Amino acid sequence: MFSLWQRVNALATFSILLLAALSCAASFLDAFNSPSVRAHAEVIKVNRFRKQLTGNDEVSLTLNISMDLQSLFTWNTKQVFVFLTAEYETSKNSVNQISLWDHIVPDKDNANFRVRVPTKYPLIDQGNNLRGKKIDLVLHWHVMPKTGRMIRDKMALSEFYLPDAYT
Amino acid sequence: MGYLGEMVESIRSLQIRHVLTQIISLGMIVTSALIIWKGLMCVTGSESPVVVVLSGSMEPGFKRGDILFLHMSKDPIRAGEIVVFNVDGREIPIVHRVIKVHERQDTGEVDVLTKGDNNFGDDRLLYAHGQLWLQRHHIMGRAVGFLPYVGWVTIIMTEKPIIKYLLIGALGLLVITSKE
Known part of the structure; x- marks a missing residue:
C-alpha cells in the first residue's frame, strides 16, 4: 500500500x-512568433544644447515617436519595455548608447501609439564631441514574459545632425 | 546462549548498516545539489546563476520573490540589458536595466549606467560615493530567463529562520526514519 x-x-x-x-x-x-514592428521617430526641436560645467556636452530634445508593437505580444507576454536610444561614435568611444525615452507597454491594446515627448533623460556625452555630430535614433524593445525566456531586439529608425553651435 | 548472542549481533550490525545507508543517502542529496549548482555556474559563466528579486524597483516587470536566470558571456554589455551588479561596500547584488553605455575605442572598457524601471532616477545614488559608472567587473551577469514567485521560498527562509530549521529538521527526520 x-x-x-x-x-x-x-x-x-x-x-x-x-x-x-x-x-x-x-x-x-x-x-x-515572428514579429514585425513598425516605428518612426524624429527630432522636432533641440530644446537645449550646452556644455556643462564638468565639460560634457548636454542636449535636451523634443521627439515625435510612433510605433506599432502589437505583433510582439503573445499569450506569454507580461509587458514590453520599449526605449529609444541615441547612438553615435566619437574618437574616444567606439560605442555610445544613451537612453532618451522609455515606456512600458502593458498590453496589446496600448501597443499602437504616437507621442510627442521631451527627452526623459538628457543626452550627455563623455566629453564635448556633440557639435555637428550625426546621431542614430534606435528603438529597442524588451519583451518580458510571464515566465521563461526574455526577448530583446532593436531597430534603427532615423538619424539626425546636432547643430554646430551651442544654444 | 550462543544462539541469542548471534541474534543480538545480527540486529546490531543491521542497525549500523541502516544508519550508514541513511548517512550516505543524505550525503548524496547534499552533494548532488552542490553538483547542480556548480554545474550551472560553469554553464552560465556567472558566479551566481540564479538570483531572487528582493525589491520592487523593477516592477511591474519583476516583483519581489521572482527569480531570474543569469548568463555571463564575453558579449559586450549593451543598453536595455537587465544586469545584476555588485557595488563596492554593498552586500546585496542589485538587478537593474542598463540605460547608458560608453565603450572605449582603444581599450574596449565599458562605462555603464543603470536604472530600475520603477525608480524615478538613475542609480548614481546607489553606487559607491563618487562613483559615476559601473565597470565590467561590477557586473555579475545579465538576466536571460524569468520565473515568477519561486523565490519566495528563499525570502521566507532568510527572513524567518525558524521555518528554515523546522524544514531542515523535518526533512532530516524523514530521511532517517524512511525505510528503503
Whole structure:
C-alpha cells in the first residue's frame, strides 16, 4: 500500500514537473512568433544644447515617436519595455548608447501609439564631441514574459545632425 | 546462549548498516545539489546563476520573490540589458536595466549606467560615493530567463529562520526514519 506521505510526494513531484514543462513550452512557443514592428521617430526641436560645467556636452530634445508593437505580444507576454536610444561614435568611444525615452507597454491594446515627448533623460556625452555630430535614433524593445525566456531586439529608425553651435 | 548472542549481533550490525545507508543517502542529496549548482555556474559563466528579486524597483516587470536566470558571456554589455551588479561596500547584488553605455575605442572598457524601471532616477545614488559608472567587473551577469514567485521560498527562509530549521529538521527526520 502507498502511505499518505508517498501520495503527497508523488503528487507534488508531478505537479512541479508539469509546471516546469508548461513554462518551457510557453517559452518554446514564443520562438514561433515572428514579429514585425513598425516605428518612426524624429527630432522636432533641440530644446537645449550646452556644455556643462564638468565639460560634457548636454542636449535636451523634443521627439515625435510612433510605433506599432502589437505583433510582439503573445499569450506569454507580461509587458514590453520599449526605449529609444541615441547612438553615435566619437574618437574616444567606439560605442555610445544613451537612453532618451522609455515606456512600458502593458498590453496589446496600448501597443499602437504616437507621442510627442521631451527627452526623459538628457543626452550627455563623455566629453564635448556633440557639435555637428550625426546621431542614430534606435528603438529597442524588451519583451518580458510571464515566465521563461526574455526577448530583446532593436531597430534603427532615423538619424539626425546636432547643430554646430551651442544654444 | 550462543544462539541469542548471534541474534543480538545480527540486529546490531543491521542497525549500523541502516544508519550508514541513511548517512550516505543524505550525503548524496547534499552533494548532488552542490553538483547542480556548480554545474550551472560553469554553464552560465556567472558566479551566481540564479538570483531572487528582493525589491520592487523593477516592477511591474519583476516583483519581489521572482527569480531570474543569469548568463555571463564575453558579449559586450549593451543598453536595455537587465544586469545584476555588485557595488563596492554593498552586500546585496542589485538587478537593474542598463540605460547608458560608453565603450572605449582603444581599450574596449565599458562605462555603464543603470536604472530600475520603477525608480524615478538613475542609480548614481546607489553606487559607491563618487562613483559615476559601473565597470565590467561590477557586473555579475545579465538576466536571460524569468520565473515568477519561486523565490519566495528563499525570502521566507532568510527572513524567518525558524521555518528554515523546522524544514531542515523535518526533512532530516524523514530521511532517517524512511525505510528503503
